[in-house]
């Protein structure tokens with residue numbers, strides 16, 4: 001691959017081969033031949049001082065569809081089969097059950113000061129099985145409703161799902177997966193000792209409020225230490241805001257001193273916080289959140305953990321919104337880690353912008369006739385998602 005200076009990139013240009021963030025195989029694909037470079041992406045690269053990107057391709061004024069031109073766009077529409085639909089419903093049920101469970105354990109801790117790690121790890125064991133069997137259906141959690149209307153509850157469930165997914169990808173043993181999932185579910189439990197309006201409500205935080213929030217790590221550690229559980233569970237609560245370069249809190253630990261589970265939870269919890277509708281933070285689209293995480297690799301985050309998340313979420317993260325070359329807009333519904341450019345997109349709007357009563361599932365592939373044209377901005381995505 002050759003290096004291309006970011007300064008020379010122009011928005012709306014296409015490259016006839018993928019453009020990568022780094023000069024190495026299986027790295028992060030910034031844009032594919034059918035997707036133009038966007039002003040938003042260029043701004044982000046400049047903001048994070050990426051001097052160069054890498055590609056084997058040449059700049060073009062038009063997209064290269066690699067065999068897509070002669071195909072009938074309609075041929076790509078999939079019938080979501082009955083079995084698949086059932087799995088999606090099962091995932092929704094599993095997600096709702098997980099939300100209610102987390103809501104109830106948080107309530108128990110808030111009202112009675114009790115944590116029952118055994119009961120929680122039994123429930124996490126069930127979630128490991130669900131993540132294993134429902135895979136991408138559960139990773140599409142941003143589609144599901146959260147009746148509890150609580151950021152902390154959904155953030156804890158989402159973090160657990162992402163952490164278990166990465167643990168499965170890394171082929172961790174059953175025991176390790178349960179411990180990791182439990183640590184993820186409880187990582188922010190210390191927040192419950194802080195008034196809810198500090199972390200649930202709108203508004204920028206001042207210095208004092210930020211300091212109050214930072215205490216949730218130590219508060220969580222103390223809460224979990226009071227009950228018998230493997231060390232990694234309180235340690236994840238304590239260390240998930242440590243940065244691998246020693247610039248985090250509360251102890252400024254460096255990489256080798258931070259527990260592995262805490263390093264993993266740091267990455268997935270940050271991703272969820274960046275992409276979720278957290279009131280005091282501007283929601284960033286999945287694609288941009290990943291570029292941000294990559295930028296902080298080896299500074300805040302453990303490099304391997306970030307790459308594992310990238311592998312799971314790929315170039316078009318599940319739950320992110322895209323526009324297709326056929327004109328429709330929708331949400332990335334399924335993504336294949338071995339073939340990240342070709343997700344299945346749940347199309348919610350037709351090319352005139354009208355909402356579809358029944359969504360159409362479209363498989364993006366070299367020969368399907370439809371490609372992803374571009375990622376939608378957060379504002380555009382919320383208009384499609386409504």
Ligand SMILES: [Fe+2]
Nearest residue numbers: 187188240241
């Ligand atoms: Fe936290």
